[in-house]
Amino acid sequence: MTLETTPDTIIAKRKLDAPPERVFHAWADEEERRQWDVPGDDWVIESYSSDFREDGIETSRFGPAGDPVAESFGRYLLIEPPRRIVNAGVMRSARTGEVSSATMMTLQFESDGDGTQLTLIDQSVYLGEGETAEMREQGWGKILDKLTAYIAENRKTPA
Numbered sequence: 333m334t335l336e337t338t339p340d341t342i343i344a345k346r347k348l349d350a351p352p353e354r355v356f357h358a359w360a361d362e363e364e365r366r367q368w369d370v371p372g373d374d375w376v377i378e379s380y381s382s383d384f385r386e387d388g389i390e391t392s393r394f395g396p397a398g399d400p401v402a403e404s405f406g407r408y409l410l411i412e413p414p415r416r417i418v419n420a421g422v423m424r425s426a427r428t429g430e431v432s433s434a435t436m437m438t439l440q441f442e443s444d445g446d447g448t449q450l451t452l453i454d455q456s457v458y459l460g461e462g463e464t465a466e467m468r469e470q471g472w473g474k475i476l477d478k479l480t481a482y483i484a485e486n487r488k489t490p491a
Contacts, residue, residue, distance in 0.1 A: 340465035342454040346476045348483045352441040355448045356414035357489045358479065359439060360384050364490070368478040370394050371471035386411050390419065393426055400426040406435075414441055425462055432462035452476065 348355050358364045362382045369392075370377055378400045382390045388408045395401035406421025417439040422431050435456040442449045452472060458464055 336460060338458040338465065340456055340458065340468075342452075342456070342465065342469045342472060344452045344454075344469070344472045344476055346450045346480050347444060348448045348450055348480055349446070350448060350483045350487050351446070352414040352443055352448045354487065354489050355450060355479075355483060356417075356441050358483060358486075359417060360411075360413075361490070364482075364486075368482040369475060370478075371474040372396065384408065384411070390421070395426065402426055403429075409436075416440055423463060430462060431459055433458045433468070450476070450479075 358368075362380065362384070365382065366377050366380055369380075372395075374396050375394060376397045378393045378395070380392045380394075382388070384390075386408055390404070390406045390408065392404045393400045393402070394404075403424045403426045404421055405424070406419045408417065408419045410416065410418040418436070420436040421434075423433045423435070424431050433456045435454060437455070438451075438453040440451040440453075442451070454468060454472060456465070456468060458468075
């Protein structure tokens, strides 16, 4: 295990074709998150739980079908519907349990005409060799693309 630490900040933006309330709900709702929140086309969420409230815990285990490679553990620090979500947590190898990064993430949902400008700010420290900022940035890009497509197909908030 190496002692190398590499800090980085990723800012990713997407324009979504739904109001902030709808986009916020897609991020906040456990069942909706399961529909789009993995970076790989062949990846699945093996397990996911979210106690969506300030100080609530979120956990996830995901990766290619039948071979989860990552586990995340986080805590919601600030929730301001439908404008902002802030959480902090760690990413671990699902195989070894080794922590690969520690992150604080801020999501901002801003009204933009009939839609929403979503801004994701990921402030991470990468620990060792298991994960890099480039990998994370690519992953967020794929996840936000999936969210954009999901919202386009599901413009109304589920009942």
